[in-house]
Structure formats: C-alpha cells, structure tokens
Amino acid sequence: MKVIYFVDDEQGVLDGLRRTLRDLRHEWQMAFFNSGEQALEAMTKQTPDVIVSDMRMPGMDGVELLARVRAEYPSVYRMVLTGHAEFEAISQVAKSAHEVMNKPCDSDQLREVLQNAHTR
DSSP states (O other), X not given: OEEEEEEOSOHHHHHHHHHHTGGGTTTEEEEEESSHHHHHHHHTTOOOSEEEEOSOOSSSOHHHHHHHHHHHOTTSEEEXXXXXXXXXXXXXXXXXXXXXXXXXXXXXXXXXXXXXXGGO
C-alpha cells in the first residue's frame, strides 16, 4: 500500500484533499499534517512513498521541508501543491521537488500524478 503524506498549514486544504481522495483510502495510506515539523516527526516512525507539501507555511516552509526530505529520505517522491507560483519560489523548490502543481488543481490530474509518482 502506497503511503502518502500531505502537508499544509490550512486545515481546509487538508480536509479538501481528504474528501477528494477518500475513495482511494483502501489503496493508499494517507496522513495529513499542519506543519513540516509534524511531517518530519512522523517520518521518523514511517517513511512515506510520497510527500505533498504546500509552499508557504509559517515556520518551516515547503522549500525547507522538501530540501530536508531530499537529504534525509532521498527515495521519497517530493511534490509541491501551491497557490503561489512566483518564479523565484518555484525555482527554489524545483531543486528538491519532482513535481509542482498549482492549487486548486484538477482532482483527476492529482490522482494520476500520485498514482504514478514512483514510476517516473
């Protein structure tokens, strides 16, 4: 079973992802975190196959989170789901992310990207 971590400081976004992907809960084990720190703590107990992070979060932002995941857990597929697509920010995270998607995003496209995350 594929393990996917979602990280976003906005609970409404996490709730929306949970609802959107609910029908895949028998295929994927999904966990939802409000901060990068919470996700990294959980990774010490279970390493996910995929991590999906927002870019802008208080404290540890998505750039820092994915850079740490890349360094400490290089086999994890790293993805950004962001509503802020400034060139400078995207260029920073591009070093650590396999995929960058804008939010809101098409749910079918998100499912496809997550399904194929480790086959790329």
